[in-house]
Amino acid sequence: MVEAALLVEHGREAIAIVLARETSDRRFNGAQIIVVELEIVDPLEPDSPRILVYDHVFGPATARRWRPGREIPIWIDPRDPERIYAGR
Secondary structure, eight states: OHHHHHHHHHSEEEEEEEEEEEEEEEEETTEEEEEEEEEEEOTTSTTOSEEEEEEEEOOHHHHTTOOTTOEEEEEEETTEEEEEEEOO
């Protein structure tokens, strides 16, 4: 959670479109990990839009908002564009 807070505070905000979502067999603290394929739209990146696979842990209520086609806010690490935090 500390890393996520730092990315939200210091990262570059952009938009991602959920392309696909599937439930993983892996768990974190008892919660299932969801694998989400995102299309990242960032006007500051020369190769935008780009596709990124993102592992995320969230409950069923939050997971419903992550349906294919939905736009979600993301924050990109300015030092490593492959490192993001998605949603809130």
